Amino acid sequence: MKEKKHLKHFGLFTLTLASLSSMIGSGWLFGAWKAARLAGPAAVLAWPIGALAIMLLALSYAELGARYPATGGMVRYTQMSHGSFAGFMAGWSNWIAIVSVIAIEAVSSVQYLSAWPWKWAKLLYDPPSHQLTSFGLVWAAVFILFYFLVNYWSIKLFMHSMILMTLFKICVPIITCASLFYAAFQNNSFDLVHQSFMPYGFQGVLTAVSTAGIVFSFHGFQSAINLSGEAKRPGRDVPIAIFLSLVIAAVLYVLLQVVFVGALSAKDLAQGWSNLLMSSPYVHLALSFELNWLVILIYLDAIISPSGTAITYTATTARMLLGMHKNGYMPPFLGHLHPRYHVPRAAMWFNFIVSLLFLYVFKGWGKLVAVISVATIISYVNGPVSAIAMRHWRKKWEDKIKLPIKIKGLSFISPLAFIVISFVLYWACWPLTGEVIFIMLLGLPIYFYYQFKDNFKQFGEDWVSGIWLLFFLVAMALVSYVGSSKFGGINLLNTVESTFLVALIALIFYFWGLKSSHIFMRSKSPMHHLD
DSSP states (O other), X not given: OOOOOOOOOBOHHHHHHHHHHHHSSHHHHHHHHHHHHXXXXXXXXXXXXXXXXXXXXXXXXXXXXXXSOOTTGGGTHHHHHHOHHHHHHHHHHHHHXXXXXXXXXXXXXXXXXXXXXXXXXXXXXXGGGTEEOHHHHHHHHHHHHHHHHHHHHOHHHHHHHHHHXXXXXXXXXXXXXXXXXXXXXXXXXXXXXTTOSOTTHHHHHHHHHHHSXXXXXXXXXXXXXXXXXXXXXXXXXXXXXXXXXXHHHHHHXXXXXXXXHHHOOTTTTTTOGGGOOOSSHHHHHHHHTTOHHHHHHHHHHHHHHHHHHHHHHHHHHHHHHHHHHHHTSSOGGGGOOOTTTOSOHHHHHHHHHHHHHHHHHOOSHHHHHHHHHHHHHHHHTHHHHHHHHHHHTTTTTTTTOOOOOOOTTHHHHHHHHHHHHHHHHHHTOTTHHHHHHHHHHTTHHHHHHHHHHTXXXXXXXXXXXXXXXXXXXXXXXXXHHHSOGGGTSOSSSOHHHHHHHHHHHHHHHHHHHHHHHHHHHTSOOGGGGOO
């Protein structure tokens, strides 16, 4: 029986809100605090750098999403350009990065609730260990169940709840910025520690980009791509939605960081920027200026903002598993759509269980965000290569492919984006880079299992066309290990030498990836893998 097709639900407004809702979650509640701990006042520079890096990547994905609208598109484009091996690695890393967000959003809500003045709230979070208690984990599990149920009953319920939550989520950070700025912004806060704007050097800024939740906050742009298969006019709406949501989120996060740094007192910084201890950062600031009405509003948003993000990701991760099933390395039941509600319920159940596992293993926001950020970076490396690879084969298949959009200058932007994302991966610091790369490789037995079931058909071709991605990750782990001590390495190479080597590695593997796509696509149309 032919599988039921997705209905076309999403317009420009809804796609923009889906991406924006994914970007304004726990990142605004904790990101500025985490970045300030790593970079001091110079954290205000980290957000524009992160936004620029993600924007370069997003341009590649915007063209892919417009040209090849596919449900779960973020896990399918590498499959289309480089075959099953690279496609699995890209899809696996992207799914890990996104499904874990459901858990971290629940953790963030409960962590903020722990600052409530009631005795039971104090039992939710253990400050010395920076993680939720057993009681707090139960509350977080209830939040995850709520995200699941909103998506379970229908896509329309998801759309309606997302619109209302996103509008609220945008308003509260703006009100918080304006209120704290009016009440307490003092420029001399930038000079409270060692009279230095950049107390930990520029490497602190770069590490903040990679691990403080900045990449984590911006990666929600991909929600519009994952929902492109259900968009009414993907060729027009997907690129515009990505651009609008990224610009709005970038401006908002820069303002939040400026206000956070400026509103801190000398008492807050008595132990230095790296020792800022706040379980609920903006509640702490609002209380310090006796803005009790703002405290109540932030408490309310600490439930709504993460919930809106998690509800969106609950929808998109289910469609990622659907996309991975269509790529051929997930069981058929995960690709089944409910005949009435048109949602992949089995995939949602699977993600629900995985989210609970992440919740149990990583019980604190700070622990989860670093891992998610690096996993997100790894999941993006294939995008610039796939975008140009698809262009190279445009003429051969142009009778089958409509070209609704062509990003100007993408031939220059794509290699630049690949270099930049390689730098961001390096800035995450050893041993975190090596640990997360190892987690990404743990999924390979699943790939080989499905290859075995398929009698390794076309395995040789897919292996040759995708091995570049595996070697790239190994090369980045090695350079992270031998690189500058400022980024956790053993200092066999200094900062300048490490930077040059990362750029060289990026260029080599970018062009290797393009060459590899020729092997896979010489006899296939990219349309071969679409719905």
